[in-house]
Amino acid sequence: MHELSICQEIILQVNDIAFQNQASSIESITLQVGPLSGVEAPLLKQAFSFAAAQTVAENAELIIEELPVVVECKQCGAHSNVVANKLICGQCGDYHTQLISGDEMLLASVELTRENPEENIELAEANRV
Amino acid sequence: MCDTCGCNITSGNQHLIKPGGKLSLANNGATSISVLKNLMNENDQVAAHNREHFDKNNILAVNLMSSPGSGKTALLESTIQQIKEQFRIAVIEGDLETENDADRIRKQGVPAIQITTGSACHLDAHMVHDAVHGLSLKELDIVFIENVGNLVCPASFDLGQHLNVTLLSVTEGDDKPAKYPVMFRAADLILLTKTDLLDVLDDFDTSKAEKNLRQLASEAPVIELSSRRGDGVSDWITWLKQQVEAQLSRVKNGESLKPAIQKEGAQLHTETSHSHTALTQNHTQA
Numbered sequence: 001m002h003e004l005s006i007c008q009e010i011i012l013q014v015n016d017i018a019f020q021n022q023a024s025s026i027e028s029i030t031l032q033v034g035p036l037s038g039v040e041a042p043l044l045k046q047a048f049s050f051a052a053a054q055t056v057a058e059n060a061e062l063i064i065e066e067l068p069v070v071v072e073c074k075q076c077g078a079h080s081n082v083v084a085n086k087l088i089c090g091q092c093g094d095y096h097t098q099l100i101s102g103d104e105m106l107l108a109s110v111e112l113t114r115e116n117p118e119e120n121i122e123l124a125e126a127n128r129v
Numbered sequence: 130m131c132d133t134c135g136c137n138i139t140s141g142n143q144h145l146i147k148p149g150g151k152l153s154l155a156n157n158g159a160t161s162i163s164v165l166k167n168l169m170n171e172n173d174q175v176a177a178h179n180r181e182h183f184d185k186n187n188i189l190a191v192n193l194m195s196s197p198g199s200g201k202t203a204l205l206e207s208t209i210q211q212i213k214e215q216f217r218i219a220v221i222e223g224d225l226e227t228e229n230d231a232d233r234i235r236k237q238g239v240p241a242i243q244i245t246t247g248s249a250c251h252l253d254a255h256m257v258h259d260a261v262h263g264l265s266l267k268e269l270d271i272v273f274i275e276n277v278g279n280l281v282c283p284a285s286f287d288l289g290q291h292l293n294v295t296l297l298s299v300t301e302g303d304d305k306p307a308k309y310p311v312m313f314r315a316a317d318l319i320l321l322t323k324t325d326l327l328d329v330l331d332d333f334d335t336s337k338a339e340k341n342l343r344q345l346a347s348e349a350p351v352i353e354l355s356s357r358r359g360d361g362v363s364d365w366i367t368w369l370k371q372q373v374e375a376q377l378s379r380v381k382n383g384e385s386l387k388p389a390i391q392k393e394g395a396q397l398h399t400e401t402s403h404s405h406t407a408l409t410q411n412h413t414q415a
Contacts, residue, residue, distance in 0.1 A: 036314065106168065107164045109163045
């Protein structure tokens with residue numbers, strides 16, 4: 001089980017982001033995880049509470065978005081939603097496919113509260129552009 | 130970060146961060162910050178550093194992965210016997226406990242570093258980095274990394290190797306690729322081992338094993354061999370020699386190589402892989 005080391009990496013990255021943004025606390029952390037990344041969402045959630053203890057993310061909610069497994073066929077070009085152990089084209093059945101979604105393990109976004117509340121609004125506006 | 134050029138925004142995640150997307154909006158006075166950064170960042174940076182060490186010294190690094198007991202050490206023993214006059218070899222051994230495997234390798238007359246992971250189920254780039262510094266890299270052509278026997282976690286950690294070789298012994302069942310897709314998808318080469326036992330096993334079909342592998346969209350070659358009896362070992366040695374040649378010509382051209390799995394989704398999406406793409410060509414199977 002390597003979910004704890006993944007959580008330690010999350011905390012490292014989130015800590016940097018909190019520092020850069022002068023955040024007083026982290027409200028939520030959103031990950032994107034595909035089935036082919038090799039990590040399990042329930043185990044990540046379990047490990048997260050240990051890794052987050054006594055850090056800026058201590059009270060943060062860990063939100064895990066599970067991404068679908070999608071392949072693009074190199075023969076017919078079709079995109080197919082498939083299961084993790086059958087990465088063949090849903091249209092023509094060829095196995096020469098390129099995975100275009102499903103092996104991600106990403107820190108997608110962080111929701112934080114800044115020490116100066118007015119900056120929250122400014123940053124949110126800047127983020128929308 | 131790649132966030133600045135947007136190369137980590139893919140068809141799979143762009144809806145989340147577009148204006149109005151759920152990740153772009155602030156909630157109850159808090160600020161939402163888009164990141165899209167690979168969570169293997171720290172490991173991958175050390176792995177890239179290890180790969181630089183190997184490349185600088187003209188070394189081919191091969192990571193061997195499999196279940197416990199599928200014949201990784203036996204394969205290395207037989208390989209070393211065949212090519213130690215031609216190539217200077219070292220082995221990094223990963224196990225939870227004991228020096229047994231390193232001792233077996235040393236008996237073949239080549240240096241071996243044993244990493245005992247305690248209870249960790251895989252090697253990571255940091256452990257391999259420490260081991261690499263215990264080797265005289267200038268005096269080597271091939272470094273084999275024998276990962277901890279485990280069909281799950283080792284597949285998720287880049288160690289700085291150029292190629293992944295996954296072993297599947299015929300005593301394990303021909304449906305292993307379907308059961309452990311993450312591992313078998315990571316392989317640049319599959320070795321079906323212990324084929325001398327096929328005579329007494331009526332429930333392992335090598336063509337079924339290969340079919341299960343192809344269902345993972347893998348084009349990796351499959352070699353059947355028996356380290357004990359020697360069948361098929363020459364095909365493996367031929368493949369290995371081709372890879373040493375390929376590595377030497379990559380180094381000459383200032384290029385490097387990551388295992389096949391690295392070229393796919395994860396690499397397209399994230400910042401860490403992006404920073405190394407200039408020096409890393411995608412691997413295509415022959």
